[in-house]
Amino acid sequence: MSASTSKERKLLDAAATGDVATIQSLLKDGVKADTRNDHRQTALLVATHNNQIEAAKVLIDAGADVNAKDMIQDSPYLYAGARGHLEILKMTLSHGADLKSTNRFGGTALIPASERGHVETVRTLIEAGVDVDHVNRLGWTALIEAVILSDGGPAHVEIVKLLKAAGADLSIPDNEGVTALQHAKKRGFAEIVAVLEK
Template sequence: MARRTTLRPAHPLRALAGAVAVAALLTAGPPASAQVPPTASEAQAYRGLHAAAFQGDTAAAKRLLAAAGDTAPALLQARDARGRTPLHVAAFARQRDVIRVLAQAGASLDPLDNDRYDAVTIAAVADDEDTLRLLLSLGASARQVTSRYDGTALIAAAHLGHEGVVRQLIAAGAPLDHVNNLHWTALIESIVLGDGGPRHQATLQALLQAGASQALTDRQGNTPLQLARQRGYTAMVQMLEQAAARR
């Protein structure tokens, strides 16, 4: 997915890993490149349901959908130039009341935009726990494969150290051990694309508590424990060792 954090290698082994990771930061990250929120000019150009979604105008959204009658599904499925539906736009803009209106009108909660992002992953990357909670309560899936890197919302959130989002996604049945096309799981990304600090430690702990596999390796055959040791992430090493001892 997209870039999400700055790698800070501390020794030669980490420098090498960092070089690999920089090329791979397009795997599950924030809207720095692949996941792109509407720009100011795009938002200004929006009309109809896209405009209502971005502005959080529930009255306008209801009026447009009522006036559309039998053609309302076409409005709900309409796409902007980047393939964003009104639901995508509302998720980016954190317009939860509009999301409810769209869902009640029959909007699909799981469409992918042109970059293969869904509303769940948009909320996950933004660390927007309230919007994520709403989407999941409405029936959106936490299991979708998203982005050009065949990742998941869980991998995206683990990369960023969004512990609360990670816990929500786990509870919603997100695949714990999905392997993206960089050969990384959420557990591995919390190590190799994190900074080893408290947020990523908490994320790692959430994944370990949920039973995420420590046996799955990166493409070079490194286990999560080996990856944490290479980076000098002492706290993560201890967490991984303790979790392995309990199994």
């Protein structure tokens, strides 16, 4: 359902600004929790974009679909994982997040979380059971992204440790046949090299 009525538009605006009272009142009035805007973003995805935790909670409790994708294949679950919006991510995980769902790059939530250095998000997704060895369309695993798209700093060292401890296959190469360890050596990431060689 797209935002054809002013009430639906109001719900989407309230989700963006975290106006919980308006959300509750509109839901009570019969506006659907999964109302979508012109980009096919649901009210919950709009709330997730803005990390509006209370708004997201109200919408999820009202039955909003945590896996509903927009035009660019983002869902509340995938977006919360990619952006490190931990509280909303945990809510989506406890309300049926599809751990196998993938973004427009063919990657799970764990891959962008690893790339962006969201340590607690990575830990949460690993504990939830997301496949640590999933390969996206670019030919990259979470481990490879944590190396080649990072600065090799403390957050990424910690993420490499978490992925390794979770049993990530260190031998999976990218599309050019280069492993995470080889990338780390090439980039001079001594701490990551040490973790991977241990």
